[in-house]
Amino acid sequence: METSEATAGATRGGRGARERILRAAVELFTSDGIHATGVAKLADVAHVSTRTLYQHFPSKEALIGAYLQRIESDGAILGETVLDRRDLGARERLLRLFAERPTSPPSAKVVRGCPMHNAAVESAGTLPEASAAVERHKREFAARLVETAAEAGAPRPEVLGRQLAVLFEGARALATSLNDMGPLQDAEGLAKTLIEGATGPA
Structure with missing residues (x-):
């Protein structure tokens, strides 16, 4: 898979994981759609494990809510x-x-x-x-x-x-x-x- 521009240069896991997950959500939800984007793909693009993703966002719905807040704040x-x-x-x-x-x-x-x-x-x-x-x-x-x-x-x-x-x-x-x-x-x-x-x- 090609490196996402939203997370280029990121190391897997570690500090900044939550921000990388949100950036991946903005990129993938916006371009591919919410239902078409699975948790595994989000984790891969964000360079985190699915376990780390769920540590920051306990459900996909929680991530969707954070995604909407992010795009609303970025007019x-x-x-x-x-x-x-x-x-x-x-x-x-x-x-x-x-x-x-x-x-x-x-x-x-x-x-x-x-x-x-x-x-x-x-x-x-x-x-x-x-x-x-x-x-x-x-x-x-x-x-x-x-x-x-x-x-x-x-x-x-x-x-x-x-x-x-x-x-x-x-x-x-x-x-x-x-x-x-x-x-x-x-x-x-x-x-x-x-x-x-x-x-x-x-």
């Missing part, structure tokens, strides 16, 4: 960090949200879309804690869009925020289904129309 994976940029005006942040593309692990060979959304789909109600974490994040993301729309001067920010949330999430889901970045490009044009319609041209 670049979700493509949402632009909303936090204070060097851009609110309107520009909304536009940039659709212009920028989320990052993917080097091993990704297909368009995987939002890992939060994918986790909710894969869990299909069987992982209640993971589903709850995804729902909370999505609601908070929509609320951030409404807040940013208000800051941008939209007269009905709750409407614009919800519309942008639907467009952003829908485009990423369709891009995943088609394995094609085209829907993201289409969403960028539609978002510009919605934002300019609500706040006026630049």
Whole structure:
């Protein structure tokens, strides 16, 4: 097996094992899917034994929860960090949200879309804690869009925020289904129309 870029140079076991396991989870869950990734593969890529993996994460569900926390804290994976940029005006942040593309692990060979959304789909109600974490994040993301729309001067920010949330999430889901970045490009044009319609041209 080729050495994973997430764990290149790591020695098997030893210090830093928990971080390597989390990095392996981010890489493999995001690129290959949660159910398709077994514990043995996670341990191999993280350069730990399965015993060490279970010492840090007593179950795969516990690792999934930690994985969701990690990708949520790393907004670049979700493509949402632009909303936090204070060097851009609110309107520009909304536009940039659709212009920028989320990052993917080097091993990704297909368009995987939002890992939060994918986790909710894969869990299909069987992982209640993971589903709850995804729902909370999505609601908070929509609320951030409404807040940013208000800051941008939209007269009905709750409407614009919800519309942008639907467009952003829908485009990423369709891009995943088609394995094609085209829907993201289409969403960028539609978002510009919605934002300019609500706040006026630049």
